[in-house]
Amino acid sequence: MSLLFAIVLSCVFVTSQIAAEGSEVVSYAGFQVWKIKPNSEEDRQFVLNIKDTYELELWNERKTARDPLDVLVPPQSQTKLKLRLAEHKIFYDVVISDLQTAIDKQKINVNSNTSNSKAAYNMDWITYHRLIDIYNFMIYLNTTYPKLVQLTKIGTSYENRPLYVLRISNSSLPGTRPAIWIDGGFHAREWISPAVATYIIQQLVEVPANANLLSNVDWYIMPVVNPDGYEYSHTTDRMWRKTRSVSSTSSCRGVDPNRNFGYKWGGLGASPSTCDETYRGPKAFSEPETLAMSNFITGKSSQIKLYLTLHSYGQYALVPYGYDVVYPPDYNEMLALANDAASKFVKYKYTVGNSAALLYAASGGSDDWAKSIGIKYSYTFELPDRGTYGFMLPSSEILPVCKDFFPALNVFATKVATCCGAVTTTTAKPQVTTTTTKPQPTTTTSKGTTTKCSCACG
Numbered sequence: 392m393s394l395l396f397a398i399v400l401s402c403v404f405v406t407s408q409i410a411a412e413g414s415e416v417v418s419y420a421g422f423q424v425w426k427i428k429p430n431s432e433e434d435r436q437f438v439l440n441i442k443d444t445y446e447l448e449l450w451n452e453r454k455t456a457r458d459p460l461d462v463l464v465p466p467q468s469q470t471k472l473k474l475r476l477a478e479h480k481i482f483y484d485v486v487i488s489d490l491q492t493a494i495d496k497q498k499i500n501v502n503s504n505t506s507n508s509k510a511a512y513n514m515d516w517i518t519y520h521r522l523i524d525i526y527n528f529m530i531y532l533n534t535t536y537p538k539l540v541q542l543t544k545i546g547t548s549y550e551n552r553p554l555y556v557l558r559i560s561n562s563s564l565p566g567t568r569p570a571i572w573i574d575g576g577f578h579a580r581e582w583i584s585p586a587v588a589t590y591i592i593q594q595l596v597e598v599p600a601n602a603n604l605l606s607n608v609d610w611y612i613m614p615v616v617n618p619d620g621y622e623y624s625h626t627t628d629r630m631w632r633k634t635r636s637v638s639s640t641s642s643c644r645g646v647d648p649n650r651n652f653g654y655k656w657g658g659l660g661a662s663p664s665t666c667d668e669t670y671r672g673p674k675a676f677s678e679p680e681t682l683a684m685s686n687f688i689t690g691k692s693s694q695i696k697l698y699l700t701l702h703s704y705g706q707y708a709l710v711p712y713g714y715d716v717v718y719p720p721d722y723n724e725m726l727a728l729a730n731d732a733a734s735k736f737v738k739y740k741y742t743v744g745n746s747a748a749l750l751y752a753a754s755g756g757s758d759d760w761a762k763s764i765g766i767k768y769s770y771t772f773e774l775p776d777r778g779t780y781g782f783m784l785p786s787s788e789i790l791p792v793c794k795d796f797f798p799a800l801n802v803f804a805t806k807v808a809t810c811c812g813a814v815t816t817t818t819a820k821p822q823v824t825t826t827t828t829k830p831q832p833t834t835t836t837s838k839g840t841t842t843k844c845s846c847a848c849g
Contacts, residue, residue, distance in 0.1 A: 417628040419494060421466035424450065424487035426778055427476065432456035434481050445472050448630075448668070450781050451705050454750055461778045463490070463630075486779060493783045494629045501625065511535070516590050516790045519582045522552070522622050525589055525614055529557050532596050539605075540596055541565070545613075546683025549636040552618040554683050559595050560609040561602075569696045569807045570609040571800075572688060572766075577649050577757070579620030579631045580782045581703040583774050583792060588614035588701060590793035591800065604800060607808035611695065617648055617680055630782070632668050634678050641665035646672035649702075650755040651681045654763040655714035658754030671755055681757075689764060696807045697768040698761035704781050705750075706741045707773040708733050711762045713746030714754035725768055728806055732799040739775045739795055746771065768806070772796075 429435040435456050442449065445468040450461040464472060476483060487493050501519045514520060514528040533542035541558040548554060562568055575581075575588035592612050594601050604610075615621050619635035633645030643666035650661040653675035657663075661671035676682040688695060708729045711719060719725070726743065733741045742749060746758070762769040775792050776784060784792075 414627045419490035422490040423464050423485050425462050425464050425483045426486050427460045427462055427483040429481060437479060451778055452751055461781055497783055516793055518786050521625055522618050529555055536596055545687040546679055548619045548680055550619040556611055556613045557592060558611050561605045568609050570611055570694045571697045571803055571807055572611045572695045573699045574613040574616050575701040576615035576617055576621050579617055579624040583703045583784050584701040585614045586789050587793050587796055588612055594797055604804050608804045636678060638665045646670050646678050648678055648681050649757055651678050652755050652757050652760035654760040656755040658714050659752035661754045692764050695766055697803055698766045700757050700771050702771060703774040704776055705773040706739055706775050706777055708741045708743045709746040709771040711759050711769055713756045713759050715752050716747045729770060732802040735798040736795050738791055
């Protein structure tokens with residue numbers, strides 16, 4: 392990648408930015424985020440049943456009856472909802488009293504400049520960054536460290552933005568060692584996700600102390616899977632979640648990319664309605680973003696041994712399957728590795744377990760798909776926090792989240808480097824473990840389960 396290419400890329404971004412910012416900016420003045428606290432499963436179902444009546448949007452839903460529900464409440468519904476909850480003796484806390492105020496505060500710390508005289512690139516982890524900064528950072532690393540970093544354009548988004556993957560490898564024969572895939576930015580409003588992904592890139596490439604993570608493993612990292620949505624969340628609608636594709640049957644735009652993958656597509660937790668936040672799309676891989684990503688990963692599936700997708704929020708380490716409460720045959724081994732990784736977190740405690748059992752069923756997810764094509768270890772990590780800020784996590788939390796998360800990569804790299812495959816037979820239903828305090832590295836097994844490494848990948 393040359394400097395000329397970076398300049399051309401900047402011009403493309405400026406043009407698309409002007410077009411996006413010509414749209415009417417969505418205001419969330421008066422909107423509040425409530426943490427509703429059901430006392431029973433009946434209470435929980437009551438809240439879910441009145442969701443559409445009061446135009447509520449669930450920000451985070453847990454499956455356990457007494458777990459709180461984080462709900463975005465529009466101004467016109469607040470008085471009536473307050474009375475309905477009081478009738479049923481359901482309590483709530485207002486965690487964000489005015490969402491637009493929180494958005495304005497967060498955007499003050501967004502860095503959208505294209506130059507920085509104090510650094511070789513315009514990236515840091517004390518502010519949230521626009522897409523141009525993230526892409527120029529990747530281009531810079533590719534140019535500066537050509538023997539270590541390779542930048543690949545795997546396709547283009549619906550709005551014609553490049554889709555970039557960075558390979559990091561110090562091998563003389565890149566592509567011959569086991570690899571780890573990491574992605575972020577599936578859902579546009581989850582800004583902490585690309586921030587953590589870019590931090591991981593910087594640590595792997597520019598910090599010599601982390602060279603051990605490159606000794607036996609290659610890395611493929613895609614910080615922003617959904618660049619159109621990510622930009623739109625900066626310019627027009629901070630709460631935008633989906634892609635920006637146009638439907639032929641509706642004025643509602645976009646598809647939930649994490650309901651658009653081809654394994655168990657169209658099942659539970661994936662809406663057929665174009666206007667819903669979890670719209671699955673007209674068919675599996677209908678989105679150019681998910682199609683390009685799946686094609687690239689499929690081409691590397693014999694090399695990639697661990698798939699890690701970063702989302703927010705809730706502080707969960709989720710193990711497939713997510714399409715329903717179904718466990719793969721090697722679930723206990725996957726769970727043990729997730730617990731081991733979560734044991735490295737100090738500041739933020741993560742809950743570890745099966746996706747559908749802990750939260751809700753969601754079909755068409757990327758982690759289920761990755762597992763289905765033979766990538767042994769596949770995980771979704773829901774980054775902090777637990778709902779104090781939710782999607783509005785302050786920029787002051789970026790670096791603490793990144794630093795807390797990074798040590799877990801050593802656990803994953805060690806596993807991938809020493810055991811590239813496993814043979815597991817299960818004769819009893821696997822256990823689900825939930826970790827709410829700092830976990831210890833453990834291996835969870837059920838009677839009749841045996842696991843052994845079938846090959847070494849050093």
